[in-house]
Amino acid sequence: MAERTEENSHQVIMIGAGPAALSAAIYTTREDIDTLLLEKAIPGGLAAVTDQVDNYPGFPDGVAGLELANNLQQQAERFGAAIEPTEVTALHDEGEWKRIETITGDYYAKVVLIATGSAYKKLGVAGEEEYYARGVHYCATCDGAFYRDKRIAVVGGGNSAVQEAMFLTRFSSHLDLIVRSKLRASEILQKELQKFVDEGKITVHLGVTTDEIVGQEGKVTMVKGTDTETGNEVTIDTDGVFVFIGLSPNNQFAGDQFQTDEVGLIKSDANLMTNVPGIFVAGDIRSGATMQIASAVGEGATAALKIREYLEGHPIDVQAEV
Amino acid sequence: MVKNITIFTTKTCAYCPMVKKFLSAKGLSYDEVNLDDEPHRQQEALALSGALTVPVTVVTKQDDTQEVVVGYNLAKLAPAIA
Numbered sequence: 001m002a003e004r005t006e007e008n009s010h011q012v013i014m015i016g017a018g019p020a021a022l023s024a025a026i027y028t029t030r031e032d033i034d035t036l037l038l039e040k041a042i043p044g045g046l047a048a049v050t051d052q053v054d055n056y057p058g059f060p061d062g063v064a065g066l067e068l069a070n071n072l073q074q075q076a077e078r079f080g081a082a083i084e085p086t087e088v089t090a091l092h093d094e095g096e097w098k099r100i101e102t103i104t105g106d107y108y109a110k111v112v113l114i115a116t117g118s119a120y121k122k123l124g125v126a127g128e129e130e131y132y133a134r135g136v137h138y139c140a141t142c143d144g145a146f147y148r149d150k151r152i153a154v155v156g157g158g159n160s161a162v163q164e165a166m167f168l169t170r171f172s173s174h175l176d177l178i179v180r181s182k183l184r185a186s187e188i189l190q191k192e193l194q195k196f197v198d199e200g201k202i203t204v205h206l207g208v209t210t211d212e213i214v215g216q217e218g219k220v221t222m223v224k225g226t227d228t229e230t231g232n233e234v235t236i237d238t239d240g241v242f243v244f245i246g247l248s249p250n251n252q253f254a255g256d257q258f259q260t261d262e263v264g265l266i267k268s269d270a271n272l273m274t275n276v277p278g279i280f281v282a283g284d285i286r287s288g289a290t291m292q293i294a295s296a297v298g299e300g301a302t303a304a305l306k307i308r309e310y311l312e313g314h315p316i317d318v319q320a321e322v
Numbered sequence: 323m324v325k326n327i328t329i330f331t332t333k334t335c336a337y338c339p340m341v342k343k344f345l346s347a348k349g350l351s352y353d354e355v356n357l358d359d360e361p362h363r364q365q366e367a368l369a370l371s372g373a374l375t376v377p378v379t380v381v382t383k384q385d386d387t388q389e390v391v392v393g394y395n396l397a398k399l400a401p402a403i404a
């Protein structure tokens with residue numbers, strides 16, 4: 001355990017540098033609050049690996065996820081936010097100072113903002129681990145290019161699955177969308193999807209589970225599933241499988257000190273503060289979050305303003321509307 | 323000592339600029355193979371990394387040994403260029 005020094009101590013430390021934390025950092029650093037962000041992967045979070053964002057206000061023609069992420073990062077850095085590439089492994093409430101353990105050492109902060117978002121869920125079926133990154137993928141913008149003129153299967157029926165399936169058609173010779181029950185994507189995305197179906201680029205398999213990813217000689221060749229209505233086995237030939245079946249919270253570092261909901265998202269009061277005084281939470285990791293970039297950005301701004309109040313020693317009005 | 327570095331990338335990969343930024347910050351130059359522009363080199367990337375993903379960073383040392391880092395993985399990238 002490293003002792004607290006001037007170098008490893010900050011007024012505010014944000015865990016994660018996705019849209020929620022970057023937005024919060026724009027606000028705190030503009031007010032000269034010394035802010036450090038700890039990021040284990042890529043600044044911009046899930047927004048950075050999303051192909052196109054069409055519903056973020058202010059961009060009438062949509063914006064590439066990576067461009068939006070870069071812009072958020074530049075704006076936070078312009079006011080003095082520092083982003084340290086490291087992974088947080090534990091968080092300890094030691095009273096006035098919180099201690100943050102990372103793979104590169106300890107940090108201390110008066111206030112912590114948890115904005116760690118979530119990670120892709122795995123299917124948990126045979127073949128998934130075996131063919132990981134060699135036929136089974138979780139990031140379309142990262143790995144789609146390896147499937148030029150090849151058959152792709154996408155598993156999932158929510159917004160992400162439909163959006164990423166449409167993106168992947170720029171590479172695939174044909175794409176099969178495998179949906180366990182029915183499509184849960186927004187109506188507008190379903191309408192867009194229908195165009196790809198009409199053009200023969202995508203086949204949608206509703207009510208089909210994914211039970212196994214089968215391969216031969218180190219290559220994925222097929223998805224095996226079950227038709228939930230008839231109970232019959234379904235086989236879909238494919239060269240690669242992209243899985244978008246939802247997200248699970250990045251809360252492994254948090255221990256059991258926080259109140260969480262049944263899926264592990266961290267609960268907050270109306271000021272976005274957790275049950276631990278001085279530790280705030282914003283974005284996709286917060287219980288009740290609406291899992292959108294615009295709302296993550298909004299929560300980041302709210303958290304920053306409430307953090308400022310907290311730092312100033314102002315009593316926090318827990319009844320305040322946010 | 324590093325002799326040369328090659329990074330396999332694509333245009334849409336968000337982690338690729340992170341690797342490039344990391345290497346530049348360390349004062350290292352690199353050759354980039356963009357697989358969208360040169361799809362025929364995908365096989366090469368696969369053979370080196372065993373994975374159908376980018377970024378793949380190939381660090382060749384002075385003694386011609388190679389270290390291959392898959393993804394934006396600082397825990398592996400930092401020692402590979404040390």
Ligand SMILES: Cc1cc2nc3c(=O)[nH]c(=O)nc-3n(C[C@H](O)[C@H](O)[C@H](O)COP(=O)(O)OP(=O)(O)OC[C@H]3O[C@@H](n4cnc5c(N)ncnc54)[C@H](O)[C@@H]3O)c2cc1C
Binds near residue numbers: 052053054089250253
């Ligand atoms: C495929 C896909 C498409 C999407 N499309 C849209 C869209 O079109 N419009 C829209 O509004 N939203 C979209 N979303 C949702 C949107 O991306 C999220 O709501 C938003 O990114 C949440 O921001 P966040 O800052 O809360 O979390 P994230 O973006 O998840 O960022 C959290 C960050 O924390 C980091 N982190 C996690 N754990 C640790 C740790 N222990 N130590 C250090 N760092 C850590 C992560 O690496 C990550 O960078 C999409 C999501 C996906 C998956």
